[in-house]
Amino acid sequence: xxxxxxxxxxxVPFNRANVxxxxxxxxxxxxxxSRTGLGVGAFKALRFLExxxxxxxxxxxxxxxxxxxxxxLCGDNFGCGSSREHAAWGIKDLGFKVLIAPSFxxxxxxxxxxxxxxxxxxPEDQVQMLMEDVKDGAQISVxxxxxxxxxxxxxxxxxxxxxxxxxxxxxxxxxIGITMQKGAALDSFEAKQRSNQPWLYGPA
Amino acid sequence: xxxxxxxxxxxxHVVDQGDGETQLVYIDRHIIHEVTTPQAFEGLNxxxxxxxxxxAVIAVPDHNxxxxxxxxxxxxxxxxxxxxxxxxxxxxxxxxxxDMNDIRQGIVHVIGPEQGITQPGxxxxxxxxxxxxxxxxxxxxxxxxxSEVEHCLATQTLxxxxxxxxxxxxxxxxxxxxxxxxIALSIICTIGTAGGTGYVIEYCGPAIEALSMExxxxxxxxxxxxxxxAGLVAPDDKTFxxxxxxxxxxxxMDWNKAIAFxxxxxxxxxxxxxxxxxxxxxxxSPLVTWGTSPEDVVPIDxxxxxxxxxxxxxxxxAARKSLDYMGLKGGMKVSDIRIDRAFxxxxxxxxxEDMRAAAAVVQGHHVAEHVIxxxxxxxxxLVKAQAEREGLDKIFTxxxxxxxxxxxxxxxxxxxxxxxxxxxxxxxxxxxxxGRQGPDARTHLMSPxxxxxxxxxxxxxxxxxxxxxxx
Ligand code: SF4
Numbered sequence: 001x002x003x004x005x006x007x008x009x010x011x012v013p014f015n016r017a018n019v020x021x022x023x024x025x026x027x028x029x030x031x032x033x034s035r036t037g038l039g040v041g042a043f044k045a046l047r048f049l050e051x052x053x054x055x056x057x058x059x060x061x062x063x064x065x066x067x068x069x070x071x072x073l074c075g076d077n078f079g080c081g082s083s084r085e086h087a088a089w090g091i092k093d094l095g096f097k098v099l100i101a102p103s104f105x106x107x108x109x110x111x112x113x114x115x116x117x118x119x120x121x122x123p124e125d126q127v128q129m130l131m132e133d134v135k136d137g138a139q140i141s142v143x144x145x146x147x148x149x150x151x152x153x154x155x156x157x158x159x160x161x162x163x164x165x166x167x168x169x170x171x172x173x174x175x176i177g178i179t180m181q182k183g184a185a186l187d188s189f190e191a192k193q194r195s196n197q198p199w200l201y202g203p204a
Numbered sequence: 205x206x207x208x209x210x211x212x213x214x215x216x217h218v219v220d221q222g223d224g225e226t227q228l229v230y231i232d233r234h235i236i237h238e239v240t241t242p243q244a245f246e247g248l249n250x251x252x253x254x255x256x257x258x259x260a261v262i263a264v265p266d267h268n269x270x271x272x273x274x275x276x277x278x279x280x281x282x283x284x285x286x287x288x289x290x291x292x293x294x295x296x297x298x299x300x301x302x303d304m305n306d307i308r309q310g311i312v313h314v315i316g317p318e319q320g321i322t323q324p325g326x327x328x329x330x331x332x333x334x335x336x337x338x339x340x341x342x343x344x345x346x347x348x349x350x351s352e353v354e355h356c357l358a359t360q361t362l363x364x365x366x367x368x369x370x371x372x373x374x375x376x377x378x379x380x381x382x383x384x385x386x387i388a389l390s391i392i393c394t395i396g397t398a399g400g401t402g403y404v405i406e407y408c409g410p411a412i413e414a415l416s417m418e419x420x421x422x423x424x425x426x427x428x429x430x431x432x433x434a435g436l437v438a439p440d441d442k443t444f445x446x447x448x449x450x451x452x453x454x455x456x457m458d459w460n461k462a463i464a465f466x467x468x469x470x471x472x473x474x475x476x477x478x479x480x481x482x483x484x485x486x487x488x489s490p491l492v493t494w495g496t497s498p499e500d501v502v503p504i505d506x507x508x509x510x511x512x513x514x515x516x517x518x519x520x521x522a523a524r525k526s527l528d529y530m531g532l533k534g535g536m537k538v539s540d541i542r543i544d545r546a547f548x549x550x551x552x553x554x555x556x557e558d559m560r561a562a563a564a565v566v567q568g569h570h571v572a573e574h575v576i577x578x579x580x581x582x583x584x585x586l587v588k589a590q591a592e593r594e595g596l597d598k599i600f601t602x603x604x605x606x607x608x609x610x611x612x613x614x615x616x617x618x619x620x621x622x623x624x625x626x627x628x629x630x631x632x633x634x635x636x637x638x639g640r641q642g643p644d645a646r647t648h649l650m651s652p653x654x655x656x657x658x659x660x661x662x663x664x665x666x667x668x669x670x671x672x673x674x675x
Contacts, residue, residue, distance in 0.1 A: 017518060018397060018497055022637040027616045031268070031282035033242040033289065035350075045639055077398035080431065081637060083333040084240065085349035106367075106401060106433045107333060107347055114351035162365060164226035175351075176253070179359045182220050182228055186361065189219045189230055199454035199462060200232055200326075202259025 001116045003172030007097045008141040011071035012060050013131040019074065020081035021108065025090040035115075038086055039093030061094075065137035073131050074101035076124065079108025088112045098142045100149065102127050113165050114175065118144055120159050130157075144170060206472035208369050209436055210404045213344040213469070217327050219361055229364045232326040233260055234356050235312045236299070238290040239267045239618070240331030244354035245293040256360045258298040262321060265290055266311045267618050269304050271581055271608035283619065297357075310584020310610040313337040313551035317421065318586055320450025324439035324466040329356060334551050334634065335434075336427040340420035341447070342439035342469050344404070347428065367404045367433065368478040374409040376486035381668055383561070384419035385553060385632070385651035387411065388426040389491040391483050393501035400432030403479065406471065407437050411485060417446040418557040425552045426634050429498040438470035492538060492664055493636050493649040495526035500636070502538050504654070504666045510534030529638055530646050531626065538664055541648070544627040546571075546578040546659035547641070548605075548652050550615035553632035554583030556590050558652040562632075563596040565656035565667060571604035572662025578605040579621065581613040605659070617642045630658035 029041035047061045048054060055062045072091065078101040079087060088111040091099070099117060102124040112119045120142060122130075133152050134140060141150040144166060149157040168175060194201050207215070220228035241263075248255070255261065268283035278284040287304060294301035302308050308315060312330050316322040316338055324342035329335060331353045338345035352362055372391055392399075405427050407420075415423065420437045427435030444463055447453045454462040489503035502508065511520040511527070511534060527534055532541065548554070548562050559582060571578045580600050582588040588610055591597055597607045614621040615633040623629045623645035632655045633640075636647040648664060657665040 017522065020497075020635075020637045022635070022640050026639055026643070027618050030239045030618060031280075031286055033286065034246070035243045045643075077401065077431070080397055081333065081428075081635065083331060083335075083347035083349050085243070085351060088349070103398065103401060105398075105431065107349060110352065111349035114349060162225055164223050164363065175363060176251070176355050176358050179228060179355065179361060179363065182361075185220050185228075186230075186359065190360075193230070197462070197465070199458040200260075 001172045001174065004097070004116060004118055004144055004169045006141060006143045006145070007070050008139055009068065009070040010066055010137045010139050011073050011130070011134040012066045012069045013073045013134055014060050015073070015075055015131050017075040018077045018080055021079060021084050021087040022081055024079065024087040025084065029086055029090070030084060032086060035089050037093060038090040042090030042094050068095070070095060070097045071140060071142065072096045072099045073127060073134065074099055076102040078104050080105040083107045085111045085114070088115045088117055092117055100127060100130065113169070116169060116172070118142065118169060120149060122149065122157060122159055126157050206475040208471040208475040208477060209342060209406060209438060209469055210344065210367070210369050211475070213325055213327065214366060216325070222363070226363050226365050228361050230327065230361050231329050231356050233321055233328040235316055235321065235328070235330040236261060236263045236290070236353065237267055237312050237330070237332065238265045238286040240350050241293065241353055242286065242289050243350050244357060245297070247354045248357060253358045255297040255299065255357045260360060261299045261357065262302070263290055263294045263299055264302040264309055264312060264315055265304050266309070267612045267616065269611040270619050271611055271613050271621055274305055274609050280620070307585035307589060310587065311551045311554065311612055313421070313425065314554060314583030314587065317341065317417070317446070318450070318584055320447055320453030323447065323453065323462070324443060325469050329362070333428045334425050336432070337421050337425040337551055339424040339427065339435040340417060340437050341443055342436060342466070344434055344436070346434040368402050370400060370403040370405045370432070370479040370481065371477040372405050372407050373480065373482050374407065374411045374485055375482055376411070376484045378411045378414070378485055381490065381653070382485065382488060383651040383653065384415055384422035386488055386491045387485060388423050389493070389498070389501045389649065390485060390488055392426060392430045392498050393491070394483055395430055395481060397429060397497055397499045398431045400427065400430040403432050404434045404436065405430065405432045406477070407435060412437060413440065416557060417442055418555040421555065422552055426498070429634055439466050490651065490654050490667055492654065494530065494532060494538065495523070496529055496636055496638050497526070498634065498636060498649065500526060504538055504664060506538055508532050508534055508536050508538060531628070539666060541664045542574070542628070542662060543630045543648070543658050543664065544576050545623055545629040546575065546655050547581070547614040547629055547631040547633065548655050549579065549581030549583070549613050550633035551583065551612070552634045553652045554581060554587065556587050558632065559587065559591045559596050560594070562652040562656040563599045565653045565670065566603045566605065566660065567599050569603055569660045571659050574662050575659055576627070578659040579608060579614055580605050581608045582610050584610050603660070614641055616640060617645070623647070630655045630664060
């Protein structure tokens with residue numbers, strides 16, 4: 001995972017509540033065998049017309065004002081539905097590094113973290129304010145270290161972020177590696193559980 | 205201090221407190237399938253990591269598998285590759301794999317309980333959001349993403365933040381026809397699809413205790429549609445009776461020890477929850493969904509809402525979009541909605557009791573002429589065999605239903621079973637999202653009895669009326 005510091009870019013104002021993971025990436029892309037290249041399927045029904053190949057000119061994602069955006073502004077309960085990590089992979093593959101929403105669905109939130117995508121939670125009115133701010137392609141800045149979003153008028157909005165996740169993102173740490181350092185605690189947990197509930201363990 | 209069931213299970217599985225907020229939690233069982241694991245195994249292999257406890261993992265293909273012609277190779281090359289890759293990865297890492305043609309094969313959330321893999325007090329995960337299903341046994345069970353699958357394979361743990369607790373108390377006396385699906389839809393309609401975000405829900409009340417294990421699974425299954433990562437029901441004698449003698453359940457001396465332990469799991473009487481919600485079910489009619497979110501619920505004897513019926517402009521706009529996608533007019537009678545297909549199956553409603561409930565409605569009737577396809581897909585090979593022993597397959601096929609091999613099938617349309625563009629399906633699955641059952645497909649969620657009634661009448665239909673006519 002790459003270390004994350006700050007991102008400054010224009011943002012796509014995707015103002016829609018309850019965007020589900022089927023909308024983020026349709027089921028057909030779940031046959032994929034790798035983590036990369038899923039941008040082709042991301043928001044497919046929105047980004048393309050019914051033929052599936054002609055870009056939809058009405059879509060925020062195709063608006064030239066937001067070209068190259070690395071920040072996605074989202075509605076409430078973003079990423080609800082299934083556990084498919086393909087949703088996070090698809091969004092990442094489109095070039096986004098930060099998502100800002102009033103709330104994220106639990107599994108999607110953790111999937112984003114695992115892929116170095118920063119999910120910023122701000123109150124609904126502040127997200128709406130940012131949606132207005134970025135309408136003409138103005139840039140905003142997200143600083144994970146300082147836990148702030150800077151508006152085009154330089155105002156700073158503060159956000160909370162879980163310390164463990166923040167530390168891992170800022171340092172680009174491999175989570176499995178972190179856990180493996182707890183090998184001794186893990187061994188002793190298993191030894192104890194095995195003696196209390198032997199039926200949970202198969203033949204050694 | 206008194207504890208909730210969730211807190212008891214959580215506390216018993218903390219390996220390391222971490223920074224206090226994110227804790228390292230031990231996972232007892234891990235069920236895997238072909239769709240959310242290829243990248244996890246790829247990650248392990250690239251880092252040269254091993255599976256820590258192959259004995260705690262079990263694999264089965266379900267999402268992609270065809271529901272016909274199981275003796276032939278899978279036609280779709282991508283599906284074939286995914287299914288073959290799961291088998292290969294399991295062989296390489298010493299994980300038990302239930303083959304597509306094994307009678308035990310089925311949907312992950314059907315076979316876990318069926319094999320006795322799911323047990324009270326466990327932590328159980330699967331790369332699938334409907335893992336909440338297993339909470340019916342008093343197991344802390346939740347869906348995870350692929351990176352978490354990889355983490356869990358490598359370490360048998362997950363780095364997790366503790367959830368808040370929500371008690372959902374179902375109050376009132378249920379009518380005899382009221383199903384677990386109606387209760388689930390009623391809860392989602394009340395708290396909304398984000399109502400449970402950040403929470404683990406514990407379901408309780410006499411109506412929940414009265415549910416069969418199958419019913420409790422249906423209910424817990426849809427916790428995720430209410431936004432909650434997990435749902436729980438306290439284990440009781442029904443739970444123990446269901447598990448006794450199952451292949452993976454504790455045997456002999458262990459069985460008594462396990463029961464003694466399982467009996468300590470229920471929430472303490474004065475345990476405190478972060479939120480308590482009461483759901484009255486006295487006057488609930490059979491429920492169906494009208495829109496593209498599981499919270500878009502209406503009674504079968506009601507009317508499709510109009511955008512103006514919603515208070516905020518955002519919701520009005522969402523309703524307009526939903527109505528448009530669904531091809532419906534606000535204000536029309538729900539029972540005037542004409543269907544093209546019916547699907548009885550999915551991890552929500554494909555167990556033996558669901559098959560029986562649907563067959564009871566179907567018996568002596570025929571699928572309406574204009575209905576293109578009525579599909580029954582049992583949740584596992586063992587459910588299928590049991591239904592066939594009871595003659596249910598005959599009831600279905602004589603009525604014009606197709607009786608298929610087990611799998612996820614038309615729930616998410618990853619195999620050949622799809623709802624065509626602009627076609628309308630009465631479905632017992634759990635998601636009515638845009639495009640879920642196929643591009644531009646329209647889904648109405650309901651119980652198995654209601655889907656059977658819809659297939660027969662060709663319209664969304666009140667199963668109570670149909671049953672009265674038959675009597
Ligand atoms: S039946 Fe549907 S919801 Fe259940 S596991 Fe399969 S695809 Fe997911």
